[in-house]
Amino acid sequence: MPTEITLRLQINGEQVRRIIPANRSLLDFIREDLRLTGSKHGCDVGDCGACTVLVDGAPQLACITLAAECEGAAIRTIEGVTDGGGLHPIQEALHRHVGAQCGYCTPGIVMAMTSLLEADPHPSDSAINEALGSNICRCTGYTKILAAVREVARPGSPS
Amino acid sequence: MTDDRDFHVRAVAEGGVLGGGGRGKVDGLAKITGRSVFVDDLVLPRMVYAKVLRSPHAHAKILSIDASEALAMPGVLKVMTGEDCTARYGAIPVAQDETALALGKVRYIGEPVVCVAAVDEETARDACRRVRVVYEPLDAILSIDDALSADKPFIHEWARKPSNILRKVDQEYGDVDAAFAASDLVLEGTYDYPGSTHVPLETHAALAVPHADGRLTLWSSTQNPHYMHRTIARVLGMRPGDVRVIKPDIGAGYGGKCDTFCTDVCSAWLARALDRPVKFVFEREEVFYAHRGRHRTKMWLKMGMTKEGRVTGIDFKAWAEGGAYASYGVVTSFYLGVFMTMPYKVENYRFQSHRVYTNHPPCGPKRGHGAIQPRFALELHLDRMCEALGLDPVQVRLDNLIEAGHETVNGLLVPSIALSECIERVVQASDYRAKKGSLPPGRGIGLACSAYMCGALHAVYDNDLPHSGVQLKCDRSGRVTIFSGTADCGQGSNHMLAVFVAERLGIDPTDCTVVEADTDLTPVDLGSYSSRVTFMAGNAALQAADRLRSQIASALAAKFKVPVESLVFAGREVRGAWRPIPWLEAVDIAEGHHGTLGSVGSYKPPKIGSRLKRTSVGPSPAYSFTAQVAEVTVDQVSGVVTVDKMWAAHDLGRVLHREIAEGQIEGCVYMGVGEALLEEQAYRKDGVHMTPSILEYRIPTVYDTPEIQVLLVESHDPGGPFGAKEAGEGPQLSTVPAIGNALHDAIGRWLTNPPYTPEKVWKAIKGR
Ligand code: FES
Ligand code: FES
Numbered sequence: 001m002p003t004e005i006t007l008r009l010q011i012n013g014e015q016v017r018r019i020i021p022a023n024r025s026l027l028d029f030i031r032e033d034l035r036l037t038g039s040k041h042g043c044d045v046g047d048c049g050a051c052t053v054l055v056d057g058a059p060q061l062a063c064i065t066l067a068a069e070c071e072g073a074a075i076r077t078i079e080g081v082t083d084g085g086g087l088h089p090i091q092e093a094l095h096r097h098v099g100a101q102c103g104y105c106t107p108g109i110v111m112a113m114t115s116l117l118e119a120d121p122h123p124s125d126s127a128i129n130e131a132l133g134s135n136i137c138r139c140t141g142y143t144k145i146l147a148a149v150r151e152v153a154r155p156g157s158p159s
Numbered sequence: 160m161t162d163d164r165d166f167h168v169r170a171v172a173e174g175g176v177l178g179g180g181g182r183g184k185v186d187g188l189a190k191i192t193g194r195s196v197f198v199d200d201l202v203l204p205r206m207v208y209a210k211v212l213r214s215p216h217a218h219a220k221i222l223s224i225d226a227s228e229a230l231a232m233p234g235v236l237k238v239m240t241g242e243d244c245t246a247r248y249g250a251i252p253v254a255q256d257e258t259a260l261a262l263g264k265v266r267y268i269g270e271p272v273v274c275v276a277a278v279d280e281e282t283a284r285d286a287c288r289r290v291r292v293v294y295e296p297l298d299a300i301l302s303i304d305d306a307l308s309a310d311k312p313f314i315h316e317w318a319r320k321p322s323n324i325l326r327k328v329d330q331e332y333g334d335v336d337a338a339f340a341a342s343d344l345v346l347e348g349t350y351d352y353p354g355s356t357h358v359p360l361e362t363h364a365a366l367a368v369p370h371a372d373g374r375l376t377l378w379s380s381t382q383n384p385h386y387m388h389r390t391i392a393r394v395l396g397m398r399p400g401d402v403r404v405i406k407p408d409i410g411a412g413y414g415g416k417c418d419t420f421c422t423d424v425c426s427a428w429l430a431r432a433l434d435r436p437v438k439f440v441f442e443r444e445e446v447f448y449a450h451r452g453r454h455r456t457k458m459w460l461k462m463g464m465t466k467e468g469r470v471t472g473i474d475f476k477a478w479a480e481g482g483a484y485a486s487y488g489v490v491t492s493f494y495l496g497v498f499m500t501m502p503y504k505v506e507n508y509r510f511q512s513h514r515v516y517t518n519h520p521p522c523g524p525k526r527g528h529g530a531i532q533p534r535f536a537l538e539l540h541l542d543r544m545c546e547a548l549g550l551d552p553v554q555v556r557l558d559n560l561i562e563a564g565h566e567t568v569n570g571l572l573v574p575s576i577a578l579s580e581c582i583e584r585v586v587q588a589s590d591y592r593a594k595k596g597s598l599p600p601g602r603g604i605g606l607a608c609s610a611y612m613c614g615a616l617h618a619v620y621d622n623d624l625p626h627s628g629v630q631l632k633c634d635r636s637g638r639v640t641i642f643s644g645t646a647d648c649g650q651g652s653n654h655m656l657a658v659f660v661a662e663r664l665g666i667d668p669t670d671c672t673v674v675e676a677d678t679d680l681t682p683v684d685l686g687s688y689s690s691r692v693t694f695m696a697g698n699a700a701l702q703a704a705d706r707l708r709s710q711i712a713s714a715l716a717a718k719f720k721v722p723v724e725s726l727v728f729a730g731r732e733v734r735g736a737w738r739p740i741p742w743l744e745a746v747d748i749a750e751g752h753h754g755t756l757g758s759v760g761s762y763k764p765p766k767i768g769s770r771l772k773r774t775s776v777g778p779s780p781a782y783s784f785t786a787q788v789a790e791v792t793v794d795q796v797s798g799v800v801t802v803d804k805m806w807a808a809h810d811l812g813r814v815l816h817r818e819i820a821e822g823q824i825e826g827c828v829y830m831g832v833g834e835a836l837l838e839e840q841a842y843r844k845d846g847v848h849m850t851p852s853i854l855e856y857r858i859p860t861v862y863d864t865p866e867i868q869v870l871l872v873e874s875h876d877p878g879g880p881f882g883a884k885e886a887g888e889g890p891q892l893s894t895v896p897a898i899g900n901a902l903h904d905a906i907g908r909w910l911t912n913p914p915y916t917p918e919k920v921w922k923a924i925k926g927r
Contacts (some may be wrong), residue, residue: 037200038193040410042360043443047853050360078193091191095183098818101826102649103190104360104410110191132861136853138360139411139649141829142861144822 009070011036012080026070027051027062030077038078038107042136049135052108053077059115061134078107081114088114093148101139109135113149123153184654184819185668186408186647195408198364198378199440206366207236209425209439210283212273212290213448214265217301217518217846218314219294221264224273229286234278237433238290241272244428246394247317250386250418250523252620254325254485256315259394259424265294266314266483267518268846269448274425276437299518301846303457303478306515314483314516323516325485326492332500332568333507338472342463346544349459351912352532354480354840355833356452357525358858361410362441363449365422367430375431376403379423382412382646383686386619388678390419391427406676412648413830414524417688418451418486447851451486451523452840454479454514456495456532464544468555472507473499477533479514479522486523488514490619490776494529497777499537500567501610502578502784503559508568518846524688526830527891530611535913538607538896543909552595552606552900553586556786563874572767573782575884577874578608581786581808584870589788589806595904601793602803605900608786611889612779613879614691616764625761626691627699628682631660631707633756637743639664639707640672644684645696647675650887651819652692656700658815659880663704664711665728666742682759690885693815694781695762697880702760711745714752765878781876783889784810787828789897793905798921801865802832802898808870812884821869823887828867831894833859835913 002021009016011034018033027044030036030053039062042050046064053062054076082088090113093099100106109132116123116131123131128149137145189195226238241262249255261272273290277283300306300314306323313321339345366378375397381387384404392399409416426439441449456479463471477495481488496510527534545552557579566572586592586606594604618626630642641660647653653675657668674680684696708728716723719736726735731742740748750756764780788806793799805828814820837857841849850856875882895913903909908923 031200035202037196040197040361041199041440042362042410043853045443045852045854047443048360087188087192094191095187096181096818098184098187098651098816098822100187100190100649101651101822102359102361102409102411103195104197104649106190107193110193129861134860136360136858136860138358138413138830138858139826140822141825141832141867142864143825143829143867144818146861 005068007067007071009072010074012076013083020067022068024067025063026053026065026067029067030062036077036079040104040107042104049108049112050105052111052135054111054115057115057118059112076111078110081110089152090114090117090149093151094145097144097148099140099144099148105135105137109137109145117152128153180817184651184816185657185671185673186653197361197408197410198366198380201366201378203368203436206436206438207276207278207433208280208283209274209276209429209437210280210287211271211421211425212287212292214261214268214270214272216265216294216296217268217299218297219265220297221261221272222293222295225291226273229275229289232282232286232289234282235275235286236278237276237429239274239425239429244394244424248390248394248419249485250487250619251485251489254489256317256485259421259428267520269520269848270483271421274421274429276429276433299846300516301518301842301844303480303515306517314518324513325481325516326489326514328492328496328510328512330496330569331509333472335472335474335507335509338507339463342471343466344544344548345461345463346540346547347461348540348543349911350536350539352456352458352535353913354453354455354522355525355838356447356450356840357413357415358446358853358856359411359413359415362443362446363416363420363422364440365426366436366438367426368436369430369434374401374403375427376405377423377427378405378407380409380416381406382416382648382688384646384676384678385644385683385686387419387423391423394424395427395431403679406646409648412687413526414528414688415451417524420449443853444851447848447856448520450482450520450840453525453531454481454491454522458532458536460536460540462540462544464548466548468545468548468550468558470503470505470559473505474509475499475533477512479512480517481514482517482519482521484521486521487528488522491529493776495533497569498530498610499533500569501561501571501573501782502576502608504561506568519842526827526888527611531892531895534609534892535896535899538893539899539909539911542900542903553582553591556608557582571778574878575781575812575874575876576784577810577872578784578786581784581810581872582608584808584872585786585788585806588868588870589790591788598904601795601905602791603901603903603905604788604790605897605902605904606786606788607893607896607900608784609889609892611783611885611892612689612777613694613781613783613885614764614779615689616778616780617775618685625683625763627684627696627762629656629696629699629703629760630682631703631758633707633746635747635750637670637746638672639666639670640674641700642674642681643696643700644678644681645675645692646687648687650687650823651816652687652696654819655693655697655815659697659700660704663701663708663728665733666731690888693883693885694879697883698762699760701880703758706758706760707756710753710756710758711749714749715740715745717752718748780878781812781884783884783886785890785893787893787897789901791898791901791905793902793920795924798917798924800836800902800915800920802836804866804868805832805894806868806870807890808872809886809890810872810874811886812876812879813873813882814871815881815883817871820871820886824869824890825867827888827891828894829859829864831891832863832865835895835898836915837863839914
């Protein structure tokens, strides 16, 4: 049995404390221990972005992050993307544009875009590409996702 | 032909639900909030986990399996081998060649051999490593040539006459030789289309649950719950009524989740053996071994043309490398040739295909199943002939087009086609005529067209039953529940069903609940393959909705003493009586009048096409058509190809939901760009997969994906629901040849073997 550790962190604004194996990935911790299943396994080796969550505001691949590394951090997942519930503007736009087909990549993409838009409410196209570059979507060809992000980034101008 | 933009404006103005118009889809909110439930999100009390040990050999006898060490490990509950479940199964009844785990021998590197159930995944994985399997390696068949060779061992011995050729097809229509003799140009060429794989972002997953009464529920990430249901019942020796298959949300399939996988059979078998729920989720690498993707196909094409550009005849041969099991390969062998007689009129056609077994992961249906490879060859060949004869590729395509009502020489009846409009619109939008041959060196533009089916006339097993069933429940709450066996894989079929029903009843799609893909609850639908769902389940939904509407209308007519025909259902009310009757009240009155409300609808394809006997695979109630233009830039120094922009005009019959339709077409073009530039399911000489990860296999990221402009064209198919046809598969067919033709325009070379990697392109530029 691997060594166990006591982990304390904040998840979607809530303080949690759990005893976990020291080698537990952040993704398994979120999905299995906290039962927040919105973050997805796509590859488990950092290639697809389906597991993207925010660690202290920055997007991170939860599958290749050790939960233990996040001691004291504030984690945000798709379940806590808006504070008091409701939809984030990027979620609303994705919905209207049908930016989610199967929806498996969507939580990761919402988190990556949330982080981008919080850091810079009006990102350029190249900044959007860069922020989306490590998220694979196999369904949409990114077209509707980009349309949604551009609409939020540049309200009023045609996407 | 209506312009789609007018149509959209009209649909919205009329307050109808057709058209989309920024209103999302019925299951969209769950998806964007991460609340969709996929198999791996399900957790049940007493649940255990399964993992498999896979073969390290391409072809070998299994001499012994010793699992004693694994079984002795704490937390290990059961070890399953091929001997535990020996029933053979397969997608197509004439080629049932698979077992859940290898039985007696292994046929590819990565084939599942032993399955372990344990209290957690890590223990199951560790236990697999401690199972000792002794193999005796056999001579492996690793290429099409190997498979055709007489001195190689057989991969399968089950057939009456064992052979490494799963299926050979020979067809001839008209007089090809006479047609060639009467041609001004007869051109021969060879093409080599690579294998590729789907890479759905969700890996294959199953969760099997035994019940106290002996029944079994299987949650599976399948595109075809009905076929899965039949297979599981048969393989486990259970009555079909004792098995329930549920497809929850799935992380797409693109054809990759049509088959039954070891996740399904092993979890089901182990769940019964242990009397506990068993979950089995593939790791990413395993998806590359489970595969069922595009067949690598070598092709030889000979075509005749008059000097005016009329196609006189086609002679076509294809050899498809199918991997170790049949999957849908028998069907592939037909799809490789059947659509070559459209969209251009071809009266003389000869076709031969071989679909062979090799010791690689099995191939199967990937988006555009079997039709992608020949379409690539045909569209490049057409441009080559135009070049040789000095003809305009646009005009030649337009001049050869079939028309609505045409029956192809191999018996395919085409009820609707608006391809000329598609061609005109992409040519105009891309400025093709001005750019072709005139772009600066290293830049080029190319055109290609294609045709595809809207569901097959025949189910994969022979029967005379409906292909789609829909059941509606409606009560005084005003909510309409739609029960359907369809499998939404992200393409939006749930929303389509709600659109059909809502439009007929004058309510909103969000007033409907769609209950889909649960064999205990939902009427049979054959599943999400061959682009059948909108057309077939759509027609079933319309029939059910019309019947429910008649019930409500007759009750209102009796109460308000008005003729049934005068009642109009729109805007959540029924109009035509002395006052508008709100929907809730209308349902209330109908429930009081008739008792409990409900209706069913079904769809069975018509028997059409007079030469049907000749081709049983390929006939469809309707066909969709696409024209695409690609613009590319080639870096002359490195050989790197960039697709600058794609224009795709697709005849989808009728726009039911703009964003969903566009999204399907964009997804097709995207996948085509991947096949054109990056993707290849390739193996080393010893049969080892070269790229079994998302990073190495190289699927396009946002950086690799060009701007895609979609143009929707409506032809109002007479048999389609509201005139609609498919949009999720056909548009991929013309992407790769459009890029191939653009590449020729850019560098003056015909590249007949995608993917167009820098190395290949660089060599072509250097003339090597
Ligand atoms: S699951 Fe983390 S990057 Fe793919
Ligand atoms: S919507 Fe299916 S992978 Fe992105």
